[in-house]
Amino acid sequence: MDQTLKSYLLAQLKVLDKYRIRQLIILVGEVDFAYQYVELIEQQGSRCLVYSQYSEIVSDIQPYEVKKYLGTEASHIALLPREFEPTTFALLTGVLRGGGVMLLHISPENIQTSRFARYFVNQCRQHDFHLVIEQASFDQVINDQTINNQRRQVTALAQDIERSQLYLRNKLPLIGVNDSAELSQRHCLTLDQSQAVNTILENTWQHDHSVTVITADRGRGKSSALAISCVNLLAKDLGNKSAGQNTGSNFDLNTDISIGISAPKKSSLSVFYQQLDRSIAQLAHDSSQQEQLRARVKFYPLDELVLASPELNILMVDEASGIPVPQLQSLAANYSHVVFATTIHGYEGAGRGFTFKFLNHLSERAQRRQISLKQYHLHQPIRWASDCPLEQFSFDSLLLNAEIKPISNADIADQVTCFEFLDKNQLAEHNEILREIFALLVSAHYQTSTSDLMLILDHPAIDVYRLTIAGQLVGVALMIQERELPSDIRAEVIAGARRVRDHFTAQSLIQHLGFDSASALSFYRVMRIAIHPNLQSLGLGHHLLGELEKQAVKLRFDALSTSFGVNDKLLNFWRQNQFSLLRLGLKKDQASGEYSGLLVKPLSSEAQRLKQQAREQFTRSFETLHAISWQALPTAVVNQIEQEFVEVNVLKVCDYDLKALSDFACGRRQLLNCIHGIKVVLLDYLASHQDLSFAALISFVVEQQPLKKVCQQYGFSGKKAFESYCRQVCNELIKQGYR
Incomplete structure (x- = not known):
């Protein structure tokens, strides 16, 4: 390791620790080269948490265990993947505490094969604080490398270090240790978190019908605030009962208060339960009383809350933006006191439907005096200083903070629409275009995540299209090419012995419905489609699908296809564009809370025949499956399905x-x-x-x-x-x- 660089890194560790900020260092080269920096850090007496996919390096974290580290913290982290994956990086940045270094190894082969890896490294090079260190700069001169070329590389790195130090000097007045003001006696870690707890408690206790919304970026203690609020609600309930009072409470004094907690996945509540246990232990020292208190905070799956509506005094929902808006509206309507908490710029993929649609819905209810609505946004990080450069870089490079630009109908009146295919190399080089595209996708799809950014740039079968008016982005579509199944593996797929990547539509028709002829058909599947939220219901979605159909015909596909969680509004939109529902999932999708539907629009005579056969069998089987699997299908959806029934003998053997x-x-x-x-x-x-x-x-x-x-x-x-x-x-x- 270069001695000048080594001295810089050791000095930098002290500065990072003093100001509770974090730095990213990307190490391009062989994994042994990257591991030198892990050893350098540990030689200083610091522990470095290692994530490695290389057998020669012991990994502290297994790939399937990464999410378990949410809510924990590490002094330094080394991320040593064979192929760089953004979700793991984004998650582990939330584990790295102030004063730490994130060492990220990216191999030269990964950079050569991955457009996303090149994009990410270039983003780091352009940042004023983070570093990219290449092994080639320090290796001995070999082959056609010249001494002058090596000197230029070392000089460039020295300039990067100097720029990084200048960035720090300019930022230091703004980056400081959190204020040490006295906090609430509710065991909160920041004044910000204490205020969030106060907002929850006051809105819940003082009104008959309340909805409280807590939003935050990662690392602000949002989930812990929910747990602390639970225990404070239980504590006040116990205090009122012991005093024989019901002061300020709308709950029955003779009944134990019951609190429900939910989230898209129970595993995402690990931080909540850790804090709940700590707070209960501080409230009650007797183990039996602790167990009684824990029993009064119960987890409920989302579908149970929506369908069964168990009786609860208070419902708390974490990571609410990962839940479809119709389900959120149902929860807010079914319970007298609801607290919704969510990460705004999360790695998981939380669409802005929560921000654009659900909060507007709550505001309208509050204006009609149906609920008391209180909102609080947590600003102050707990494990690192405000304005931490690593957090800002993560937001910027992974587009977690991408926001759609405001636009109105008046802005596009009488203007010509422009439909175009986007070259992925240009997307990777023009960050603003990529940011606009990603922001619009996130606004429409609650499952859009950081991994989708890599998918857009790297997946060879995915095509990106945009619709603009007067230079402003109004629509975007991600399409995936699903060509005919290779003839040499069709028999295995039909027999159910093999599944093939990027052939979702054909395999669904074969393995679920038994239409083997789908193996010889090609489908251009709509993975994502989004229209600017201010411009919906103006026919732009219909126009965009029309252009996509022209592309599909030009590319000689047999059919367009799509799959989504079926609800009345979405099904109506796709039916109006001549797509036919050929299959419904037999269970509700965990992410959407709805039955997943597969819809197809034929473009060839062969696909038309398959569609007709599939519609006949869908008609024949609907009554049977409705009784067994689709009891919860909304009436409005059933009515639409029945409108497409065809004349067929349901009970004659065919x-x-x-x-x-x-x-x-x-x-x-x-x-x-x-x-x-x-x-x-x-x-x-x-x-x-x-x-x-x-x-x-x-x-x-x-x-x-x-x-x-x-x-x-x-x-x-x-x-x-x-x-x-x-x-x-x-x-x-x-x-x-x-x-």
């Missing part, structure tokens, strides 16, 4: 039913995907036969008894045992001539 029977019997497809075909064959057989061994299948398929009840009644140990029995029955029906 070739499709026989294929469903065979596919399930040999294990190619799942029971519920074949259930209607099995039902039709079973009814046809029972019309002329009696067989008591078929009784359990009759109870489930014909009488539509719940699976749990059938298993209990007929002695099956569970779903797996029941399906094994069903396969035996289906094989017996095949022997009886149903083939």
Whole structure:
């Protein structure tokens, strides 16, 4: 290691620690070169948390355990991946505490093959504080490298270091240690966090119907504020009961207060539960009382809250922007006191539907005096200083803070629309265009995340299109090319023995619906489509889809396709653009809270035939699956589906039913995907036969008894045992001539 660089790094560690800020150092070269810097840090007596995908380097963090480190902290972090992945980087920046260095290794091969890696390194080079150190600058001169070239590289790095130091000198007056003012006695770590807790408590206790919204960037103690609020609510409830009072409370003094906690994933509540345990231990020293208090804060999955509406005094929802707006509105309407907390610039992918749509909805309810609405935004970081350069770089480079530009209908009146395909190299080089595109996608899609940025730049099958008016971005679409399945692997895919990347539509039609002919068709799938929120319902979405259809025809695709969580509004939009619903998922999607639908618009005669066959079978099976799997399907969606029903004999055995029977019997497809075909064959057989061994299948398929009840009644140990029995029955029906 160069001695000048070593001296700089050692001095820099002291400065970082003094001002509680953090620095990124990208190390381009072999992993052994990068690991020297880990050893340098640890030689100073500091611990460096290592994430490594190289077998020769011991990793403290396993890839599947990264999220477990949320809420923890590390002095320094070394990220040593084989291929740079932004979500892991963004998550671990939230673990690195003030005074720490993030060492990021990127191999030369990764830079050569990944447009995103090149983009990220270039963003770092342009920053005034962070460093890019290349192994080639310090290796011995080899091959055609000249001494002068090596000197130029070392000089460039020295200039980077000088610029970094100048940045610090200019920023130091603005970057300081957090004020040591006296905090609330609620065990909060910052005044900001204490104020958030106060906002929750006051709005909850003082009003009959309250909604409190807490927003924050990562590392501000949002989840901990929820837990601290829970314990303070429990403490006041206990105090009122012991005093025989109900001062300022709208809750029944004779009933223990009950608090529900929810989130898109229970695993994202790890920080909440850690703080809850700490705060309860501070409130109650007796272990039995601690357990009683914990029992009064219960986790509820989102679908249970929406469908069953369990009785609660207070509901708290963390990472709320990862939840679809219709579900958020339902929760706000069903409970008297709700607290929504969310990360605004999170790595997870939190669309701005929360900001644009849900908060407007709450404001309208507050204006009608239906609720007391209070909002609080946490500004002050807990583990690092405000204006930390690493946080700002993370926001800027990963576009976590990308915001759409305001635009009105008047701005585009009588202007010509421009539809264009975007070259990915230009996207990577022109940050402003990429930022605009990403901001619009985030505004429309709650699942858009940092990994999508890498997907946009690197995935060879993804195409990016934009729609502009008078130079202003009004629409964007991400399309993925799903060409015909290679002929040499079609049989394996049809047999269910293999899944192939980037062939979602065909594989869904084959493996769920049994339409093997889809293997020979090509689909241009709409992955994401977004129109500026201020310009929706003006026909721009219809126009954008029309342009995409022209592109699909030009590129010789058989059909357009798309998949999304089905609701009344979205289904109506796609049907108006001649897309047909061919499949509904059998369970609600965890992310959207809705049944996922697969829709197709044929562009060739072969795709038209497949669509017609699929619509016939969808019509035939709908009543059966509606009773078994789709009970929670909204009435408005059912009405739209029924409008597309075709004339067909629902209970007459056809070739499709026989294929469903065979596919399930040999294990190619799942029971519920074949259930209607099995039902039709079973009814046809029972019309002329009696067989008591078929009784359990009759109870489930014909009488539509719940699976749990059938298993209990007929002695099956569970779903797996029941399906094994069903396969035996289906094989017996095949022997009886149903083939």
